[in-house]
Amino acid sequence: MTLDAVRTLDVDPLLDDPKTRIVVCCGSGGVGKTTTAAALGLRAAERGRKVVVLTIDPARRLAQSMGIDSLDNTPRQVKGIDESAGGELHAMMLDMKRTFDEIVEAHANGDRARQILENPFYQSLSAGFAGTQEYMAMEKLGQLRSRDQWDLIVVDTPPSRSALDFLDAPKRLGSFLDGKLIRVLMAPAKMGGRAGMKFLNVGMSMMTGALGKLLGGQLLQDVQTFVAAMDTMFGGFRTRADATYRLLQAPGTAFLVVAAPERDALREAAYFVERLAAEDMPLAGLVLNRVHGSGAARLSAERALAAAENLDAENLDESRIVDQDGGKAGVRNSPETPADSAKSAASDRSSHNPGPSAGSESPDEGSPASDRTDGNDGTNRPAEQPAEQLTTLTGGLLRLHAERMQLLAREQRTRDRFTALHPEVAVTEVAALPGDVHDIAGLRAIGDRLAAGEGPTGAA
Amino acid sequence: MSRLQVVSGKGGTGKTTVAAALALALATEGKRTLLVEVEGRQGIAQLFETEALPYEERKIAVAPGGGEVYALAIDPELALLDYLQMFYKMGGAGRALKKLGAIDFATTIAPGLRDVLLTGKACEAVRRKDKRGRFVYDYVVMDAPPTGRITRFLNVNDEVAGLAKIGPIHNQAQAVMRVIKSPETEVHLVTLLEEMPVQETADGIGELRAAQLPVGRIMVNMVRPALLDEASLELAQSVPRTALAKTLSSAGLGGARRGGLAERLVGPLLEQAEEYAERYALERDQRAVLAELGLPLHELPLLTEGMDLAGLYRLSTELRKQGIS
Numbered sequence: 001m002t003l004d005a006v007r008t009l010d011v012d013p014l015l016d017d018p019k020t021r022i023v024v025c026c027g028s029g030g031v032g033k034t035t036t037a038a039a040l041g042l043r044a045a046e047r048g049r050k051v052v053v054l055t056i057d058p059a060r061r062l063a064q065s066m067g068i069d070s071l072d073n074t075p076r077q078v079k080g081i082d083e084s085a086g087g088e089l090h091a092m093m094l095d096m097k098r099t100f101d102e103i104v105e106a107h108a109n110g111d112r113a114r115q116i117l118e119n120p121f122y123q124s125l126s127a128g129f130a131g132t133q134e135y136m137a138m139e140k141l142g143q144l145r146s147r148d149q150w151d152l153i154v155v156d157t158p159p160s161r162s163a164l165d166f167l168d169a170p171k172r173l174g175s176f177l178d179g180k181l182i183r184v185l186m187a188p189a190k191m192g193g194r195a196g197m198k199f200l201n202v203g204m205s206m207m208t209g210a211l212g213k214l215l216g217g218q219l220l221q222d223v224q225t226f227v228a229a230m231d232t233m234f235g236g237f238r239t240r241a242d243a244t245y246r247l248l249q250a251p252g253t254a255f256l257v258v259a260a261p262e263r264d265a266l267r268e269a270a271y272f273v274e275r276l277a278a279e280d281m282p283l284a285g286l287v288l289n290r291v292h293g294s295g296a297a298r299l300s301a302e303r304a305l306a307a308a309e310n311l312d313a314e315n316l317d318e319s320r321i322v323d324q325d326g327g328k329a330g331v332r333n334s335p336e337t338p339a340d341s342a343k344s345a346a347s348d349r350s351s352h353n354p355g356p357s358a359g360s361e362s363p364d365e366g367s368p369a370s371d372r373t374d375g376n377d378g379t380n381r382p383a384e385q386p387a388e389q390l391t392t393l394t395g396g397l398l399r400l401h402a403e404r405m406q407l408l409a410r411e412q413r414t415r416d417r418f419t420a421l422h423p424e425v426a427v428t429e430v431a432a433l434p435g436d437v438h439d440i441a442g443l444r445a446i447g448d449r450l451a452a453g454e455g456p457t458g459a460a
Numbered sequence: 461m462s463r464l465q466v467v468s469g470k471g472g473t474g475k476t477t478v479a480a481a482l483a484l485a486l487a488t489e490g491k492r493t494l495l496v497e498v499e500g501r502q503g504i505a506q507l508f509e510t511e512a513l514p515y516e517e518r519k520i521a522v523a524p525g526g527g528e529v530y531a532l533a534i535d536p537e538l539a540l541l542d543y544l545q546m547f548y549k550m551g552g553a554g555r556a557l558k559k560l561g562a563i564d565f566a567t568t569i570a571p572g573l574r575d576v577l578l579t580g581k582a583c584e585a586v587r588r589k590d591k592r593g594r595f596v597y598d599y600v601v602m603d604a605p606p607t608g609r610i611t612r613f614l615n616v617n618d619e620v621a622g623l624a625k626i627g628p629i630h631n632q633a634q635a636v637m638r639v640i641k642s643p644e645t646e647v648h649l650v651t652l653l654e655e656m657p658v659q660e661t662a663d664g665i666g667e668l669r670a671a672q673l674p675v676g677r678i679m680v681n682m683v684r685p686a687l688l689d690e691a692s693l694e695l696a697q698s699v700p701r702t703a704l705a706k707t708l709s710s711a712g713l714g715g716a717r718r719g720g721l722a723e724r725l726v727g728p729l730l731e732q733a734e735e736y737a738e739r740y741a742l743e744r745d746q747r748a749v750l751a752e753l754g755l756p757l758h759e760l761p762l763l764t765e766g767m768d769l770a771g772l773y774r775l776s777t778e779l780r781k782q783g784i785s
Contacts, residue, residue, distance in 0.1 A: 029606065030472020057608075059656050263766065264506075265472075295728030299713070307711035314710065386695075393695045394707040396688040397729040400736055403687065406764045414766075434738040436655045 006419045009285030009426035011451045014254060015044040015152070021252035022145065023284070026157045026166065028268035031260045032289040034058045035437050035446060036430075037156040038066065040256075041089055042078075042440065043447035048085035049151040052144055056094050056137060056158045061438035066091045073098040075144070080440050090150065096136035100126035103139065121222040133158045134166040138244040145247060167248075167279065254284035257425075259418075261291055261411035266418045273422050285426035286418075291411060292432050293456020294404050301405035308398035315391045429455025461486065461784065462646040464586045464639060465601045465676070468610040468664065469650030470657040474681045476503035477767055477775065478650045478760065479603040480529075484776035485784050487527030491598040494585050495520075497533040498578040499605060504531050509769055515539075517585075523776070530597070532585070539577040543632075576616045576633050583639040607649060607664035614640050614647065615671045646676030651750070653680060653743040658750060665753055678755050682762040688736055696733045701726045758782050 014020055025037040034055050041053035052075045055068070063069040066078050068091045075090035104116050116122050126132060137158055144153050157166045247253065255276055259269040269286060276283045419427070430449045437446060449455075465482060469475035476497075483495040494517060497504050505513045508520045513533040521529040588596045605613045616633045639645060649664055651657040661678060668675045688696070705716040705723040714721025750757060760778055763771040 028471070030470060060659065061655075260472075264503075295731060296725050299725060303713070307708070307713050310711040311707070389691060389695055390699065390703060390707055393688070393692040393699065394704060394711065396692045397696070397704075397733055398708075398711070400687045400732055401729055403685070403764060404732055410764070410766050434735045435742050438655075 006423070007285075007426040008453045009287070009428040010453065011040070011043070011428055012047070014284055015040065015049065016047055018151065019252055020254055021152060022141070022247070022250075022254070023152065023154045024157065024248065024253065024255045025155065025258050025287075026255060026272060027258035028265050031258050031265050032430075033258045034156045035062065035443070036256070036258050036287055036289065036450070037154050038062065038091070039437075039443045039446035039450060041091065041152075041154040042081060042443045043451065044152050044154070045078075045087040045089035046082045046085060046444070046447075048087040050088045050090075050149075051152045051154060052090040052092070052150045053154045053156070054092055054094060054137070054140060054144065055156045056133070058093060058156075059436065059438060061436075062443075063093060065439045068093050073102075073140075078440075094133075094137055094140055096133045097126045099136040099140050100132065116226065119222060119226045121226045134168075135241070137166060138248075139240065142240065142244045142247060167275065249280050249282070251282070254282055256284050256287050258287045258289060260289050261414050263414055266414050270418060270421055273425055283425065285428060287450065288415065288427055288429045288455070290432040291415075291429045291455045292404060292407050294401065294408060296401060297405070297408070299401060299405075301402040301409070304398040304402040304405065308395040308402070311391050311395040311398070315388055315395075428453040431456035461599065462644050462674070462676070463595070463597075463599055464582065464645040465599060466604045466610075466614065466645065466647040467601065467650060467679075468604045468607050468647060469679070469681075470608075470652075470660045471606050473650045473652050473657050474767075475606070475650040476501075476507060476603045477772065478648075478679050478681055479601050480504060480507050481760070481772055481775035481779055482648075482784065483529050483599070483601040484521060484523050484772065485779040486599040486601065487521075487523035487529045488776070488780060488785065489523075489525040489527060491523075491527045492596070493523075493527070493529050493599040493601055494597045495529055495531045496582050496585070496600060496602045497531070498582075498602065500533065500535065502533060503603065504533065507767070507769075507772060524773075532581075534578050534581050536574045536577050539581050540573075543577065543580075573629060575613050576629060576636060579614065579616055579636045579640065580632050583636050586639060586644065604647075607660045610647065610664060611667040611671050611673065614668075614673055641672060641674070643674065645674050647673055648676045648679055650679045650681050652682055653746045655742070655746065658746045662749065662753060665755070675755060678750055678753065678757050680750065680757060680759045683759045684739075684762050686740075688733060688740075693733070693737050693740065696730060696737070701730075704730070758784070 014023070023037075023040060025033050025040070027033050034057065037055060038053055038058070041051045045051045055063070058066075058068070060069065067076055068078075073092065073095040075092040078089040078091050081089050101117060104122075105113050108116060134157075137155065141153065141155050144150065248255075257269045257272050257276075259265040273283060273286075415427075419425075428450055430446060433442075433445075437443060465479075465486070467475050467479035467482060469478070480495060483493045487493040495504055497513070502512045504520070505511060508531070510520055513520075513531055515533065515535045515538045517530045517532045519528055520531045523529060582600055582602050585597055586595075586600045590596050604610055616636055647668055649661045651661040665675055701723075702716070704726045705720070708714075708722035708725055708729075709716035709720070713725060716722045758779065759782075760775050763774065765771065
């Protein structure tokens with residue numbers, strides 16, 4: 001099955017469309033969500049849109065290169081990008097505690113706000129227990145959207161244990177914060193434990209009793225004070241969670257599911273695709289990161305390995321023959337033996353002047369030819385070493401290729417499983433890079449790959 | 461080896477796989493281990509190719525030499541109900557609490573409580589003895605939350621201390637901390653030879669040490685084989701393409717002339733070598749960073765055929781070879 005059978009996700013039309021206002025990147029941990037979000041933001045900005053990228057937990061060096069390593073919870077303009085098309089890139093890193101504090105400050109006046117902020121229960125809740133980060137990411141998204149200062153908001157989602165958490169957590173926190181339990185807890189605090197208590201039925205007092213027993217009276221009291229202080233804000237939580245939820249379903253929003261061509265990541269991606277459909281949330285497509293390709297895909301892993309074994313055998317033969325007649329025997333049927341050409345390679349190197357016939361891949365600048373002695377160390381036949389070395393290199397190249405082809409086949413299988421399950425999902429593939437991305441140029445390169453869509457050569 | 465083995469690591473590094481391989485390795489030669497999952501992802505069931513694990517200890521694998529691996533997926537909600545029933549005979553109240561959303565509150569939102577329940581269950585399994593006074597499990601291996609959350613997760617005492625100053629949750633937290641901070645526990649971190657996971661590992665170790673939690677080993681996972689040595693990498697930079705084409709041709713891969721099959725392989729193969737060289741250099745740097753952390757290092761190979769049950773046994777054999785037993 002080739003990629004032709006799969007719909008290709010066109011990233012540029014999505015980013016360019018003025019109706020696209022929010023792009024949400026979601027997926028399981030370790031698949032390159034943050035990098036994808038940043039690369040999409042950069043690309044959209046350089047194509048003329050005014051963009052803000054909300055990242056959750058960027059790699060330190062990436063954050064530094066974007067100038068958002070100080071955690072101050074406000075978007076900063078990213079310098080060093082191409083603004084000739086009239087776009088701008090802003091970026092921010094989410095500070096969830098700060099975001100929570102801001103909500104409190106916005107909804108309660110001085111004294112009351114301080115009372116809440118100083119409450120131990122609040123402090124633990126806001127410092128990052130299950131759900132808070134997800135809730136605050138969505139809260140921040142709502143804030144950014146309502147400021148209407150940007151054409152496009154690109155959001156990264158928190159590194160949850162499950163990719164679905166960020167859809168569920170806000171509702172869970174929201175329903176807790178204005179649910180029945182809160183009202184039960186609030187009752188004694190409100191009535192000050194006076195005559196009002198008689199309105200509490202026996203069941204409820206048993207409930208608070210049980211909770212007190214379990215959590216310790218102190219905690220219950222903290223929760224109660226917290227709840228009393230937050231009283232006015234509670235309606236707000238549910239309303240806000242609902243509003244953000246609707247925002248995610250709105251026509252201007254596009255979800256991109258990010259995955260790597262690995263079994264677990266694609267399984268999560270499939271769950272996510274199903275879930276988005278169930279929630280009526282608009283899925284734009286799948287970004288498949290770190291896909292490998294090969295320019296020599298026509299050479300199979302099996303043939304490459306067989307050839308490498310041929311060379312091993314030859315190397316053994318050669319070293320035996322070399323001992324006998326002084327290195328004149330090399331490969332049969334060949335006018336110029338590898339030994340000869342390797343010798344010329346060695347002389348090319350030492351003269352710092354690769355001849356035109358050498359067709360050397362790498363520019364010769366700074367080639368430390370004079371330092372290059374380790375290859376000859378410990379041998380008393382320095383002249384013969386290169387021939388053997390060339391065979392060793394070639395064998396290594398072939399084994400490397402075999403490994404690459406096996407990886408390719410595995411990635412292909414995992415991807416096919418996904419596309420068979422979800423043929424309706426458009427896919428864009430991003431070729432794997434050998435290293436990490438931590439600057440604007442790297443993000444730009446990822447953006448190019450995202451937009452090209454078809455992935456590395458030989459991958460399909 | 462300590463009896464409670466906690467395995468953490470950045471997302472995507474394969475910590476569930478390593479935890480499972482470790483449980484298998486430790487079960488070899490007639491031992492019994494319990495593999496505990498705390499994040500409700502059913503990763504263990506997928507790995508062992510069985511149906512989803514219920515909230516009960518269940519045998520899932522037999523180790524070489526007759527050992528047994530049991531598995532348990534801890535559900536915090538059920539753990540709490542269990543706990544209420546066990547200590548307070550509050551089964552009925554528990555159901556009522558559940559209706560109110562209190563269980564949800566306690567297990568997903570209330571600070572630290574969820575973690576106390578999860579670690580508490582694992583510590584209980586560590587201490588559990590049979591009628592003859594022997595430990596039921598020789599080792600308990602926990603597939604723990606990722607590096608970013610592990611210190612907070614294990615350091616339940618600090619988390620809960622400010623909140624529940626008295627009461628059963630407080631006592632439970634104290635008991636858990638006694639096990640976790642003792643030599644009975646070791647926390648291992650799984651990483652890859654890549655910049656972010658290594659950075660996170662270094663940060664994680666710093667945090668664990670600051671919290672006086674016992675750091676164990678670094679498990680470098682998915683290590684790719686070294687296919688080109690230094691000398692070959694250097695030669696690849698300067699080798700004439702014609703020489704390479706001829707060698708490929710001599711190995712039976714077609715003509716070495718311009719446009720010949722072997723000749724056309726040279727460019728792509730050298731390109732792959734260049735990518736390999738770049739990665740090799742990065743990996744060398746990351747190894748150096750890891751070496752500076754001063755902890756025992758284990759390296760587990762990348763399984764090119766993908767992760768399956770056979771691969772898991774291979775990894776556990778690898779761990780045994782590297783002295784884990």
